[in-house]
Amino acid sequence: MAPPYSNGNGYGYSSSALPTPSYDYRSNGDFQSICDDIFSSARSMLDRILGYANGRRRHTVWGLAMKGMQQVRRNMTRRRLLSFPHLLVAVWVLVMLWGERWVFASRVRSCDWDHWEDWPAGVTPHRLIFVADPQITDPHSYPGRPWPLNPLTITITDNYMRRSYKQLQKVLRPDTVFFLGDLFDGGREWKTADGNWDDPEWAKGNRPADEQKYVNEWHRKYGQEYWLQEYARFGNIFYDNWNLGGIHPGPGQRGRKLISSLPGNHDLGFGAEVRVAARHRFNAYFGETNRVDVVGNHTFVSVDTVSLSADSSSMRDRVDLEPIYGPAQEFLKGVKATKRRAAEKEVLFWKGAVDDLAFDHKVEDLSSADYSNLPTMDLKDNAPDFPTILLTHVPLFRDPGTPCGLMREHWPPAKPAKGQTAPVIPDHRNAISVSSGYQYQNVLSLEDSTKLIKSIGNVIHAFSGDDHDYCEVVHTQDLESVPEITVKSINMAMGVPTPGFQMVSLYNPIDERGNPLPGSPKTTLQTHLCLLPQQLSTFMTYAVLGVLSVIILIARAFLVPVLNLRPFALDPAQHAASAVLPIFKAKAEGDDSVAAYDVKPTSSNTSSSKFPSARVSAARTRGQSLSNGLGPQARAPSPNSARSKGGSPGKWGWGQNSNSSRGPRIEIRRDAYYDSANRGTGAWRPASSSRSRGGTFGIVGREMWTTSWRVAWMVLLFFTYLTYKG
Template identity: 50%
Template sequence: MPPSDLSVAEEIYRGLASLLSLLWQWIKGPGMHKAAVAAAVVMRQVRRNLTARRLLSFPHLLAFFWMLLLLWGERWIFTSHVSVCDWKNWEKWPKDATPHHLVLIADPQILDPHTNPDWPSPVLATVVAVTDRYLKQGYHALLHQLHPDSLFFLGDMLEGGREWKTRQGHFVDPKWGSRGRTAKEQRWVKTWHRKYGDDFWLREYQRFGNIFFAPWNDAGSKPGPWQRGRKLVASLPGNHDIGFGAMVQLPVRDRFQAYFGEGNRVDVIGNHTVVSVDSVSLSAGTSAQRAEHDLSAIYGPVHEFLDGVQATKRKMAQNELGFWYGIERGIKHKHNVEDLDKADLTRWPRDPGPGAADFPTLLLTHVPLYREPATPCGPQREHWPQKKGSNEKDPANAISVVAGYQYQNVLSEEDSVRLVKSVGNVVHVFSGDDHDYCELVHSDSKENVREITVKTMSMTQGVPTPGFLMVSLWNPIDKDGKPLPGAPEQTVQTHLCLLPNQLSKYMNYIAFTIFSLIILAVRAFFVPVLRLTPFALPPERGGASLPIYKDKIEPPITSSSGTSNGGGGGSTRWAGKKGKHRHRWSTDGSRGPRITINEDYYDGGKAWKTTTTRGDRFSFKVMATEMWTTTWRVTWISVLIWIYLIRNG
């Protein structure tokens, strides 16, 4: 280091040393004294507040009712809503049935900068925290009250997953889709691609996992009776996760599948087959852009999956029956390294062929199947619910058959028919995307299959009352997969479970806030009028001695006849009776002290005389002080309770 730089460093060091020395001297001197004084003041205030009269006062009673309201709004309300949906309250199986309990969650769509890019960061952070907490509370109640055997998500796990740049691969909008963005998105897309990349997406994935994956076994990992185990599947992509149709970007889809799982899959639960199909990629095969561009990389894997899905279903059903009935169908190869041309592959699992056991199938798709415009969704739809018994066209109650940038409300007729026909033996379809409940039976071309579009679980997706769908599966079968005698004809029962309406909860908070202010104002008004004991503490008086006045220190000099003598002489100061100090405390010859403490300093030892004047039964200053003190006390106690409830789940 050059000498000049060294001298500068020494000067800086000396300056810092001097500053620290002065700070230490101040702490040891005036600073320590001020700290001691402050601590003494605090302790005096604590002692003044820790009296039975203040602890059992009206403001604390009101704060207790606020605690009950907050416990109801932040804890008990979710438990009470979900407990009403208990399986035994709506299942209609025989008494000895052991159904498989499945829950379907649609469109949790955790919020991010894509939600509303014009929101300031503090506003977005607040909204994100509130909505994440709502999802956590609803999910926690779901797991602990219902304890499902399986849980499947129906897509749109993230709000802007398709927008966040990938670590590798080409990431720009296709030419045919960039103009479809809204004006707001066009202003922000370059900023998104610059600021939010793969690291941000991974944090969002972790955030989703903290809400839904981590608590999965909190209520216990043991499944219900006669169930192979508990299963959670979140691999079905939505248009917010990877895009829609011709706009799906392969790097985005690859990233989604690498972390959430394969979008096209077959699962066996409760003697039913669940087939999940990536319908957002499937839609690229019937899009208008297919005639001009090669989109096979997008829809090709879905077509390949659908071509072989029935064989996959039969093989999985065969394996399931082998597990329950002990039929040896497993692979029994020795651990040898063999040449592929010489290896015996006859023992590999093979499709048993048409006619083999095939369980009733549930088809899961993010986008609902096609239906005629204005087809009603039924009375349980929250938006303009349909009148019971009415089958007429109802545009307000229906899912609108429209499309736009990165979305399409329903699949095309061609894709819908292809899905049902290819999967085969479909007894029920479940979808998401619309955010509201919709139930209908499709046309003959789709084999009259019943479809339920599941409500969103999020409080910020345009539906005041979120929810989820409960599905009960019971299909008793023999070793060949045939129904046992007495088995039900309908093996699927469903129930819509509604979560709390947050707007209603906040309205209750607002109403009780207004009530609290009114009742505190009424009490503050009557404190000076009825001479009630005030909650506000009087200001502390300086010094520890009683008030002293000049006429009490120097009593008037009296003569032997008891009259005053202003001229005064020491010999006649205590005249009137014999004895040097006989009337030391009295000027009228009576016994007792001149200063009556309970009358001059206190008001009966209970209420301070400073609260009112003797001739005035109302004091605006007293009322205002009482109103402020009681309101502040109730406010900070309630806010601390609310923060505790939020931070502790």
């Protein structure tokens, strides 16, 4: 009969053939009992699983599983769990929780509205946030960067924006969020489902050489399906976390809004090279690029200035660019009437009236119908005119060297001369460069900027993006002295160490006709720049802690033999002999005169707990059961004695005499010796630890490797978990 877990060919074993070393866990109390229950359940489950495999494969899998479970059990003692390397891991866990979670909440909490708003007591302002240039990282961002650096960069930058935006919603709970363009980095390069995506003939030499070599690959690999995946990725970061700010608006507000329809040059292109097909796709998924919104009793006018710039392009006299700039031009022609209608609808809503047109119900002949007195929301001169805020991705024109102020991070303002109080002008380092290149222009032309301000009217403030850094200017009289803030990018990979976003508080109380109430503030808008964590500083903190960890672990390893500290490294586990094949040679001739002393087996029926340095091999023939123990006078036969009785020579440690009733044979390993002081007690003492470990330097080396590896893999595992969770 084949033994349990046998394939019938003699390669059989049972779970009792692979014993677990016995350790004294009594000091661990209930914790060890729980571990024992877990290991027992795991063994039972593994038994059932292995029942479906063949014998040799079962044996290999079972052996590996048991070794792994034994190693886990050895590490789950209280002494191991509360050891110094694990204390160091706990420090790492706290530092990483700070760097990957808590610092975001702390930075955003420091920007809370109550810290900087300065309105009269009891008012209920509308709270709004501008997010600029998320520009999610994609193959266009770092072309040629190898795997896995590119996917890792994408994951880290996405997590940074997601964590920042989550805290923005949870802590600040804005009523409205506007995005200021450049939602993607390579959106203009990813083909639509239809249409030719090749550069026009007149523009084929405009691409930089380091980008030109990737164009064919981009067009081959990244099309409409990839763009849709990027759209879903953008939504996962920003749209899916919108409700963290609550589903209800703040006191006295009409509702919460998220508006992301303003395009940037990375979404569509710029000027004469805007891709019309890409703009149609952008409109379909994000909304109309040219629009008017009334928010907080202010009128926000968003203009697709990357397309509008085609009208002032140097190519407009050589190429028909009307399909590019036409929609923006048409919008600007009627924007004042659109503003009046939007403001009137808002006033009707707050009055509780019907905020839609009401027509008389009558039948008229088409040829004689009167169209002169049709109902309209445009009350012209009688219409309310709310303060207007211009939103454009590209900043408005300014003279070269116009300084951006103290909060610009790239370069601080130049120091004025002694006795000079006004800022240094021009200050080219502190300013936005008035320049252009392939698919970008740092500021709009003076012609387009003037057209925007004049066409829209009553512009009290402008907000823009594109530059990635903060810039605050007050324009000249040509642009009606409009103040403008260029908002920082929220993405950590945009060349600015400290990302951020712009907070705006709006308060404009109106009467039933839409006019400001008497005594209301002259300034209806307050702003605040909220700075996010510096990811580079966080990584530097990790690097410094990593170096300190290595130094500390090396120092501890040298102190272990000096101060006789308890080593963290475990001795190699001693395993019982395999039940499949013999692994010990028979004793040498003449050794059979050595008496075998009485041994009382442990409850686990193994010799590993009683004799840590001895191994037992047993022989069993058909019809003969394995002896349960060693008799007091048991003697191990030698190969010579077998020959003298006519038996065959002994086979490598296995008894062959079927008539013999001798018990298991004991081999004394070289790394142990018999303690003469305990003769007759059956006690054996292992060799000295310094010898088994290779001396003092062996102890130090093992401690350095074991503790460093333990800290490294646990820290990396926890960082991977935080990265996976976002």
